[in-house]
Amino acid sequence: MADDDHLYRRGVGVMLxxxxxxxxxxxxxxxxxxxWQMPQGGIDKGEEPWATALRELEEETGIPPRLVERLSAHPDRLRYDLPEELRDKLWGGKWKGQLQDWYLARFLGEDSDVNIATEHPEFRDWKWIDPDHLPDLIVPFKRxxxxxxxxxxADYL
Incomplete structure (x- = not known):
């Protein structure tokens, strides 16, 4: 644990x-x-990271946990810093960035099982891409x- 971990919002992300x-x-x-980004979100108090990953995935994509198979987890918590101009605009200015657990999972369903028109939609569009294109599509501060x-x-891709 780094000395400044408390300055980062705890979260998870899923490479599906x-x-x-x-x-x-x-x-x-x-x-x-x-x-574009992969599904991610914040951990609620008392929630385990993998449970959060499944919850966030369903909240953002409509994909239920029964259609997701966990393949791997990154051994480290990864962080990113928000640009200065965004820090006061996100999360009430409380956090400097996010400290995340990342998971690799396989989607077991069909494209018709994806429904981004969820109760609280976060995405306006979605697609499947080659993994190598990810850094080109994400906001620069998460590359x-x-x-x-x-x-x-990489061994799974």
Whole structure:
């Protein structure tokens, strides 16, 4: 644990692969730029990281846990820093960035099982992409994080 971990919001992320080895990405509803991301979200008090990952995945994509198979977990908690201009706008200015547990999972369903029109939608669009394209599609301040995720899960891709 780093001395400044308390400055980061605890969260999780999921790299979800389909049967063709492509990765799920969504375009955030609150971002008009052409930036895409993998599902992620904050851990609620008392919640375990993998349970959070399944909950967030379902909340953001409509994919129920029964259609998700856990393949691997990154051994480290990964962090990213928000740019200075965003820090006061997100999470009430409380956090400097996020400290996340990342999981690799296989999607066992069909595209018709994906429904981003959830109760509280976070994505305006979604698609499957080749893993190598992830760093090019994410906002710049998360690119190094995505490269680390890709490097660790490379044997599965």
């Amino acid at each position: 692969l389909n049967s063709e080895g492509k990765v799920f990405v969504g375009a955030r509803i609150d971002n008009t730029d052409d930036a 190094d994080l995505y490269r680390r995720i890709l490097q660790h899960f």
